Amino acid sequence: MMLLVATFLAASTVHASPPTPSPNSYTSALHMALMFFNAQRSGKLSDHNHVSWRGDSCLTDGKPSASGFLTSDLVGGYYDAGNAIKFNFPASFAMTMLSWSVIEYNAKYKAAEELAHIKDVIKWGTDYFLKTFNNSADTIDRIVSQVGLGNMDGGKDTTPNDIYCWMRPEDIDYTRPVTECQACSDLAAEMAASLAAASIVFKDNRAYSKKLVHGAKTLFKFSRDSRGRYSSGSSYAALFYNSTSYWDEYVWASTWLYFATGNSSYLQLATTPALAKHATFSQAPNQYWPNHGVLSWDNKLVGAQVLLTRLRLFLNPGCTHTKQL
Numbered sequence: 001m002m003l004l005v006a007t008f009l010a011a012s013t014v015h016a017s018p019p020t021p022s023p024n025s026y027t028s029a030l031h032m033a034l035m036f037f038n039a040q041r042s043g044k045l046s047d048h049n050h051v052s053w054r055g056d057s058c059l060t061d062g063k064p065s066a067s068g069f070l071t072s073d074l075v076g077g078y079y080d081a082g083n084a085i086k087f088n089f090p091a092s093f094a095m096t097m098l099s100w101s102v103i104e105y106n107a108k109y110k111a112a113e114e115l116a117h118i119k120d121v122i123k124w125g126t127d128y129f130l131k132t133f134n135n136s137a138d139t140i141d142r143i144v145s146q147v148g149l150g151n152m153d154g155g156k157d158t159t160p161n162d163i164y165c166w167m168r169p170e171d172i173d174y175t176r177p178v179t180e181c182q183a184c185s186d187l188a189a190e191m192a193a194s195l196a197a198a199s200i201v202f203k204d205n206r207a208y209s210k211k212l213v214h215g216a217k218t219l220f221k222f223s224r225d226s227r228g229r230y231s232s233g234s235s236y237a238a239l240f241y242n243s244t245s246y247w248d249e250y251v252w253a254s255t256w257l258y259f260a261t262g263n264s265s266y267l268q269l270a271t272t273p274a275l276a277k278h279a280t281f282s283q284a285p286n287q288y289w290p291n292h293g294v295l296s297w298d299n300k301l302v303g304a305q306v307l308l309t310r311l312r313l314f315l316n317p318g319c320t321h322t323k324q325l
Helices: 002-012 026-039 088-104 106-111 115-131 185-201 204-223 235-241 247-261 263-268 273-278 302-316
Strands: 143-147 178-181
Touching: 002 273, 026 115, 026 302, 088 115, 088 185, 088 235, 106 115, 106 273, 115 185, 115 204, 115 273, 143 235, 185 204, 185 247, 204 247, 247 263, 247 273, 263 302
Parallel strands: none
Antiparallel strands: 143 178
């Protein structure tokens, strides 16, 4: 659901300067779509969250931290859907897409008086991602991939979890397990993409943008150093958000890092023929890859292709090509 809303937001801002908005216009729809993210927030909510039926929730996420665990503070982020699990893989893709929409159509959001709103939505996500790994380090050996647990056995296992116990997040009083991974190239690269894209959105906040870039670099290095699919080591991740490959995330993340840093080594990696071959850029849809042309949390091929096309045609993201529409 979160990803569908993110995709809608990107599409709804494409149109050239519209007439004065009415209650049934894209402006109203845009506001309501963004409010979905306000409703999905976990943690200590601000006074301007504007969802009257939501309150503070899961304020002990990450606590108590078992010996050897990465962190004891995992408060914040977004719930996945009707359940209260926090999955970093689809959530980071959603934040990347939201950031992309702001980069492309900043003026449209401003005209709709939603720019501050969507930037707040993005920052709520990136602030949380920065908690899920050692963001001050240059090299890391693990990241948090998930908070909360769920099963699909129809309630046979009565241990409290976020699928079996359908309740308001505000009422959750059981300990929510934390899942970490040490070989999760796809997840780390997608998180790197989300932080890199957000660093462009927040370029007016130099300190925060710099922090995001550093985190993106650290995550991407980890994704390259410790190869593996994040869902291969977790039956729960495979059940809900299985990842089929990490090569598309490599192209996607390195392209975003090039946009965020200007470092040509990222562009060289993104355009390496061998990497494209692994990411199946050159292959037509087939029985093994039926969704080859569909952009999703599991397949960033199309998104990476568009980003690279923009590089060649417009030299930089956020050009004013929409004025010609």
